[in-house]
Amino acid sequence: MTRACAFGSIAAVVAGCSSSVTVQDVSGAGGSGGATTGASTAASGGSVPVDPELACAKLVQNGALEWLPTLANATADSVKLHVLAGGKLAVAYRAYFNATMQEKLASTAIDWTGAWPPSAAAPVVLHEPSLSVMSRTSELGLLVDVSPSDVGVAFGVADAQAGGFKPYFTADPDAYAPTLLADDGHGNYFAGMVAAGKGVNTHSLHVGIVATKPGGASYTGPIDLGCHAQTVAAGAAAVPGGWLLARATADFVGTPGPTLEGDDCWAQAKMIRVTRLSGADAKPAAEIAAGATIFALQLLRRSNGAWLLERHADHPVQAYRLAGDGSLEAGPIAVPSTPPPLSTPTAFAADRAGRGFIVAIGEAPVTPQAGLTLAVDDEQGVTIAKGRLAPVPGASFVAIAFDDTTRQALVALAMPDASGASAVGVARFACQ
Numbered sequence: 001m002t003r004a005c006a007f008g009s010i011a012a013v014v015a016g017c018s019s020s021v022t023v024q025d026v027s028g029a030g031g032s033g034g035a036t037t038g039a040s041t042a043a044s045g046g047s048v049p050v051d052p053e054l055a056c057a058k059l060v061q062n063g064a065l066e067w068l069p070t071l072a073n074a075t076a077d078s079v080k081l082h083v084l085a086g087g088k089l090a091v092a093y094r095a096y097f098n099a100t101m102q103e104k105l106a107s108t109a110i111d112w113t114g115a116w117p118p119s120a121a122a123p124v125v126l127h128e129p130s131l132s133v134m135s136r137t138s139e140l141g142l143l144v145d146v147s148p149s150d151v152g153v154a155f156g157v158a159d160a161q162a163g164g165f166k167p168y169f170t171a172d173p174d175a176y177a178p179t180l181l182a183d184d185g186h187g188n189y190f191a192g193m194v195a196a197g198k199g200v201n202t203h204s205l206h207v208g209i210v211a212t213k214p215g216g217a218s219y220t221g222p223i224d225l226g227c228h229a230q231t232v233a234a235g236a237a238a239v240p241g242g243w244l245l246a247r248a249t250a251d252f253v254g255t256p257g258p259t260l261e262g263d264d265c266w267a268q269a270k271m272i273r274v275t276r277l278s279g280a281d282a283k284p285a286a287e288i289a290a291g292a293t294i295f296a297l298q299l300l301r302r303s304n305g306a307w308l309l310e311r312h313a314d315h316p317v318q319a320y321r322l323a324g325d326g327s328l329e330a331g332p333i334a335v336p337s338t339p340p341p342l343s344t345p346t347a348f349a350a351d352r353a354g355r356g357f358i359v360a361i362g363e364a365p366v367t368p369q370a371g372l373t374l375a376v377d378d379e380q381g382v383t384i385a386k387g388r389l390a391p392v393p394g395a396s397f398v399a400i401a402f403d404d405t406t407r408q409a410l411v412a413l414a415m416p417d418a419s420g421a422s423a424v425g426v427a428r429f430a431c432q
Contacts, residue, residue: 054354056431059387063428090160124163184238242278285326333381355379
């Protein structure tokens, strides 16, 4: 069923009521069959666990860089981390086979909180083609490219340890790439896809909300949020009773877009706009002027809101603390880092740590001795501990995960190994 300007005016709030919404219910075991359409209830963010207070006077490396087993005859990039039960963690990555020009999404499961080097399982294939984004729940939700030669983005689930992908439905037939997938830990997901914008080399952000259930899932979307600049920067996080969405858009408070007045398709994205989504309601929240073109942002969930981290041209990383309603509580907060040149953005990753967050940021300029700067910030945004992983001069893809129980952080990166081939390595740090 398609409804113009439906889903509680979300499209009207963030995109001037210019899109349609498809509500789809998928029953059965998933896959290409068993799909039916009909009205369904959109997913809500659900409850969020209370964040513990973190004691971290210093950050010490307690695990040297170790290379993981990966798929044979392939190079690796686009590393992601997925926390599993029992101290295990899946290190997912894109594997590229130069000989056949084939891509796959693969995963290697490791035991990372105990002895070091970590024990590692044999790598498994999750999906191909591999243009995918992952959730962070116990069930590995995937938003994947339907075909390497055609448009369309699909949602499904994968087994991070045994491999394999079970598709549920096409989340957006017009999108050509997935860009974000947030989860609430209760089987609900907020999906973001990139589609063509109104002008040449412009892009539009489409979103949808997924609610999984035994044997299937329901879906509300896609919702067209309008045009953006040359790149799409957006993030989402679950909050009690709903979601927060942050996206980079044009700032028309001063001078409108350089080509078409009032049209953010051709304007630089220098403003972050936050929207609070709850069931069928969408309300505008914080507006943050970055002052320069934003090329990446991330939302990290916390018990009573979210952390917003953003990177923009020729500036260090900045953080903002958002309340559950999307209002701005604190910020901007400068995160320890070096401002990269505009043409050479450095690696960046973040995760929630206690009531604050931990970041890993590539050092600039990139030299043979360049490394990653690690920093732990508390709930006030004050840096309480720092660390460094070096040298890792070729680390262009980085991910980080923090375990509150053991107070340890795992850094995963893709970079050339001793043979010169791009491989996946992991290192560990501990709060003391």
